Amino acid sequence: MNCDAVDELLAAYALDAVDDDERAAIEAHLATCDRHEDMGELLATAGGLALLAEDREPSLGLGPRLLASAQPDETRAPRRSGRVLPFRWLGAAAAAVVLVAAGFGAGAVLSRGGNESLVQVVSTDGALVRAEATPGEAPVKVTLSGLRRRPEGEGYQVWVVRDDAWVSVGICNTNENGWWQGDFDFALDDEDLLAVTVEPSGGSTRPSGEVVLIASGGGSAD
Amino acid sequence: MDHSESSVSAATSALSGAGIGDPSPPAGRVTGEGEAASPAIDDRELARRLQQRDASALASLYRAYRRRAFGLAYRVLGDAPAAEDAVHAAFLALWERADRIDPDGGKLGALVLTVVHRRAVDLARSRARSQQREAPRSADGDDLDVDPSTGIPDERAQQAFARVLDDEEATRRRLSAALARLPEAQRAVVELAYFEGLTHRAIAERLGLPDGTVKSRLRLGLGHLRDALKTREEGA
Ligand SMILES: [Zn+2]
Numbered sequence: 001m002n003c004d005a006v007d008e009l010l011a012a013y014a015l016d017a018v019d020d021d022e023r024a025a026i027e028a029h030l031a032t033c034d035r036h037e038d039m040g041e042l043l044a045t046a047g048g049l050a051l052l053a054e055d056r057e058p059s060l061g062l063g064p065r066l067l068a069s070a071q072p073d074e075t076r077a078p079r080r081s082g083r084v085l086p087f088r089w090l091g092a093a094a095a096a097v098v099l100v101a102a103g104f105g106a107g108a109v110l111s112r113g114g115n116e117s118l119v120q121v122v123s124t125d126g127a128l129v130r131a132e133a134t135p136g137e138a139p140v141k142v143t144l145s146g147l148r149r150r151p152e153g154e155g156y157q158v159w160v161v162r163d164d165a166w167v168s169v170g171i172c173n174t175n176e177n178g179w180w181q182g183d184f185d186f187a188l189d190d191e192d193l194l195a196v197t198v199e200p201s202g203g204s205t206r207p208s209g210e211v212v213l214i215a216s217g218g219g220s221a222d
Numbered sequence: 223m224d225h226s227e228s229s230v231s232a233a234t235s236a237l238s239g240a241g242i243g244d245p246s247p248p249a250g251r252v253t254g255e256g257e258a259a260s261p262a263i264d265d266r267e268l269a270r271r272l273q274q275r276d277a278s279a280l281a282s283l284y285r286a287y288r289r290r291a292f293g294l295a296y297r298v299l300g301d302a303p304a305a306e307d308a309v310h311a312a313f314l315a316l317w318e319r320a321d322r323i324d325p326d327g328g329k330l331g332a333l334v335l336t337v338v339h340r341r342a343v344d345l346a347r348s349r350a351r352s353q354q355r356e357a358p359r360s361a362d363g364d365d366l367d368v369d370p371s372t373g374i375p376d377e378r379a380q381q382a383f384a385r386v387l388d389d390e391e392a393t394r395r396r397l398s399a400a401l402a403r404l405p406e407a408q409r410a411v412v413e414l415a416y417f418e419g420l421t422h423r424a425i426a427e428r429l430g431l432p433d434g435t436v437k438s439r440l441r442l443g444l445g446h447l448r449d450a451l452k453t454r455e456e457g458a
Pocket of ligand 1: 029034035
């Protein structure tokens with residue numbers, strides 16, 4: 001695509017009114033040609049149109065659904081070749097249940113991904129625990145984030161509340177970024193509810209320290 | 223199905239992303255009620271945490287921009303489930319490709335809206351395509367050929383867009399007035415493009431106009447809007 005052709009399409013491009021081939025051609029051109037100075041302004045103007053849409057509140061389940069599908073892994077499997085359908089993965093088949101612990105302001109989501117894995121996320125402002133497993137089978141992959149590293153002699157113990165009893169999943173500590181991920185040799189069940197407490201680094205047989213995250217049965221969405 | 227008042231507000235606050243830059247755990251029992259207004263989001267810090275794959279940063283980003291993002295997607299798609307899919311895909315794309323976020327690009331909101339718009343437009347078009355191919359029936363997303371890595375604009379674009387959001391209220395007012403002042407022929411094509419997700423060719427087809435006419439109306443129309451925003455910068 002030459003400069004004139006790009007200029008002719010620049011407004012359409014800024015408004016997302018070009019097809020994929022045109023977009024690719026324009027972007028390839030712009031990457032090597034700096035003669036289209038008004039591009040930035042046109043993009044900015046078109047983007048500003050977003051402000052004319054009225055704000056709307058999405059459904060309660062969307063945030064937990066997003067968190068459940070966001071893979072926190074730092075090293076992930078090689079990317080797919082071909083297409084990936086993020087919406088389909090959590091499509092109609094993935095029932096999302098929002099659990100609320102009224103006293104804690106914690107939300108959790110249980111969802112089944114297309115691969116039949118069970119994902120549970122509990123988050124509060126700034127802190128999050130995520131567990132993913134094949135139901136009834138060890139291990140469970142656990143991620144903590146937004147939790148300040150505990151000092152020497154302490155750790156975060158991950159639990160599930162199962163039939164009103166607390167069952168230990170494992171104990172760990174976060175890094176300086178407040179992050180931890182690893183597998184525990186533990187079989188997660190559908191009905192389990194995640195919790196995280198602060199415990200001595202050897203772990204406790206029942207929770208004794210501060211409960212930093214907990215999901216508990218409450219209202220459910222859909 | 224039925225939410226008690228408290229569960230709704232509790233779940234909402236569960237996703238509110240206060241505590242940026244303070245990774246301390248919430249103080250157990252005192253959260254949930256009377257949440258203080260969340261501190262202003264520091265976009266640079268948030269971008270950095272997204273790049274570190276800190277999931278609570280994603281929660282913060284979502285919390286800060288969900289209404290605007292969903293409002294935009296809804297405007298383009300016209301139905302809530304599809305709009306939620308677009309918002310979901312957009313935030314997930316930002317998460318997956320956080321490496322492409324320019325931490326100095328200014329407002330993350332601008333980036334979010336750009337990606338959401340692209341996702342919504344992609345979704346609107348694939349929906350239109352599948353309705354053309356077969357008898358209209360409920361699209362379940364199987365035809366959505368969307369590459370999650372697309373839609374994040376380059377750094378230059380991120381910075382340009384961020385500028386117009388520096389003063390959102392003024393931008394909104396001026397754009398809205400300028401849009402209303404556009405000649406009807408230009409306003410129509412701009413709105414069909416941006417708010418209905420049509421390509422210039424689809425607009426030409428819909429309006430029975432030559433493609434070249436549509437492209438030049440888009441140029442003129444968007445040019446007028448751009449000038450209206452410029453006036454702001456020059457005049458105070
Ligand atoms: Zn050029």
